[in-house]
Amino acid sequence: MNCMKKIFLCFILSAFAITTDAQSIGSFLDFYLGQSISEVRSITNSKYSSASWDGNRCIIKNISLAGEHFDNLYIEFQNGYINEAWFNKTSTSSGSLSHLTNYLNAQAEVHKKIIARLYSAYVSKYGKETVMTDQSITWRSPNGNSVTISLEVHSDDMGFGDYIGSILTRVEYTRSSYGNY
Helix, strand or coil, X not given: CHHHHHHHHHHHHHHHHHHHHHHCXXXXXXXXXXXXXXXXXXXXXXHCCCEEEECCEEEEEEEEEXXXXXXXXXXXXXXXXXXXXXXXXXXXXXXXXXXXXXXXXXXXXXXXXXXXXXXXXXXXXXXXXXXXXXXXXXXXXXXXXXXXXXXXEEEEEEECCEEXXXXXXXXXXXECCCCCC
């Protein structure tokens, strides 16, 4: 009977550890929400040659996350600490309305497949999503952090029969409480 209690206790502790780990949102690549700007500068100087700085924003070009390629990673700071970061993959074209419509429809399928793969990776990492809409999927953790995968489509009439449009897949990490860390 004593052995059974130990096994049951180990099972409960393992389940708790897995659940707790699945709820921990905030780290991505070599970074995490709340990390200091000096730590990020040190990491980008040693590992990311495509990193550039614009005030309190770090931009890293041609980056991969969860096996998917993104055009850019933007990292923003508040009070010297990461409070938001997002990965963007954009497909853009211009031309006639029929060309743009065909292009955006084809790219929508590509981006939906990317989102499906990201969704699978994030479900296995964070568990069931907190909120899902037609345009986004969000996971939130008790510590105030969230990660959102979204799809945006934009098109504009440039006049004279020319149109421009884009489709964007975005993965955004945010911290909802922006106080000092």
